[in-house]
Each structure stands twice: as structure tokens, then as C-alpha cells.
Amino acid sequence: MHYPPIFINEYIKEKVASEFDTAMPFFPTSPSMIDELTNTIQDAGSIFGVYDRMFRMRRSPFPHTKSEQLLYYLYKPTGGIARLQEITQLIQDLLDGEDESADDINKWIASKIDDGVFTVSGTEFEPVFFHKIRVYQLEEVRDIVDFGTARTFAGNKIIIDYDWHKS
Secondary structure, eight states: OOHHHHHHHHHHHHHHHHHHSSOOOOOOOOOHHHOOOOHHHSSTTOEEEEEEEEOOOSSSSSTTSSSEEEEEEEESSSSSSSHHHHHHHHHHHHHOHHHHHHHHHHHHHHHHHBBBEEHHHHHHEEEEEEEEEEEEEOOOOSSEESSSSSSSEEEEEEEEEEEEEEE
């Protein structure tokens, strides 16, 4: 299976762990409640991401290069938002370099391939090749998210735009 988000998620997780000595889990968008997700995370103060993959219309007649976006919602359940801001900046620094960012992640993917596959939690993925990657935010981003509970979360929304093809 080719699934570009898994490569971006794992790349970011490794870089965040290296830079901040903290684990940052990612969860696909699903009907579950944020409170349920935070109850499964070991460190209640840790930052986690919820992502959604969005296909984009092909911009050229060449069908092999795909254009997609990942919508990241980053949350920090407790404490200050400084670490959330630092991780958001790290993601921007890593992935906002167009073809240079794509080259970096392609080299990282190549270093993780074993027998032609990339394995995450026992699931095998076929490698992909990224052409360019960009990061941006929309004006609707909110710093404090209230889910109607006694708990509030710091939150950030990032859009990662990328072009890729099957390796």
C-alpha cells in the first residue's frame, strides 16, 4: 500500500523526539472524541496530532504525480503552549522548503527501507517519492480550543501540501 501520510507522520515524530525528547503521536481523523484520545496517551501534557488526508485535483495530464494535502490539528491538553509553538515551528522548518524538504524526507525514507518496504507498527508500506512539500496555516487557527468540557486545549492547525509518486 502507498500511503504518503505515514511517511510524513513518522518523519515528524522522529524529528520531534530528537529535538524535544518527547513522543508525539498522530491519529487519523475519526468520529472519536478528543477526550477519548487524550485518555490513551501516557503523558497527559504531551502534544498529539490529528490528521486528515485530502486528495487534490490533478493539475496536469500526467497521471503519475499526485497532489495532496494533510490537514494537521495539533493539540496540547495541559500546561502552557510554548512547546506547541516550538513543535509547530519545527514542522514548518522541516517541511516548508519545497524540493529541498522533499529531498530530505526522501533520504530519510531511503534510510528506513528494509527489503523494499517501510514498516510501521507491523504494517508494511511501499515507499513513495516526494517532489515538493509546503506548509501553511489559515487565518482560522485558534490558540485555545474549548470542547465544551472543563478541559481546554491549546491547538494549532497546519496544512501540508505535497506532490508525490509511487517509487
